[in-house]
Amino acid sequence: MSEIYFNPSHPGIAYGDGELQGPGEKGQFVKLIDNDLFQVVSDAADVPVGVIYNLDKLKYVTPGATDRNKVAIYLGGGVYETDNVTGTINAGDDLSFDPTAGNLKTAGETDTVVGRALAVEGSVVKFKLAL
Numbered sequence: 001m002s003e004i005y006f007n008p009s010h011p012g013i014a015y016g017d018g019e020l021q022g023p024g025e026k027g028q029f030v031k032l033i034d035n036d037l038f039q040v041v042s043d044a045a046d047v048p049v050g051v052i053y054n055l056d057k058l059k060y061v062t063p064g065a066t067d068r069n070k071v072a073i074y075l076g077g078g079v080y081e082t083d084n085v086t087g088t089i090n091a092g093d094d095l096s097f098d099p100t101a102g103n104l105k106t107a108g109e110t111d112t113v114v115g116r117a118l119a120v121e122g123s124v125v126k127f128k129l130a131l
Helices: none
Strands: 006-021 029-034 037-040 048-055 068-082 094-097 104-106 115-121 124-129
Touching (some): 037 048, 037 068
Antiparallel strands (some): 006 068, 029 048, 068 124, 094 104, 115 124
8 A cells, every 4th residue: 555645835723632543644634522532434334533644553554443643633623634535636726534434525515614725736636725
């Protein structure tokens, strides 16, 4: 698996006092499931609270469903770049999260908007976080 590109160009608020339960990668959106406990979104009805910036885990070990690892997430706005996307995104598109992968996608009519695409260059999307 190739390394996911995620760059906080002009970051918002970073929160690093939580844990991620189960697997996750930078650039994936997370929901709050308990006190300081996050999980990658897994359903279209989930309420995302931020996007993973850093995960303190062994590089080649995938956590089990109940394993916990320290996680830093960004929330409270900011501008970010990532190639962790599903489908085609164009500049100006409202963005949502893919409930099966937790990454960015173009928002549909009933999707929760998590940001707006500012620019797209190749496979990299620069976006403003709306959480």
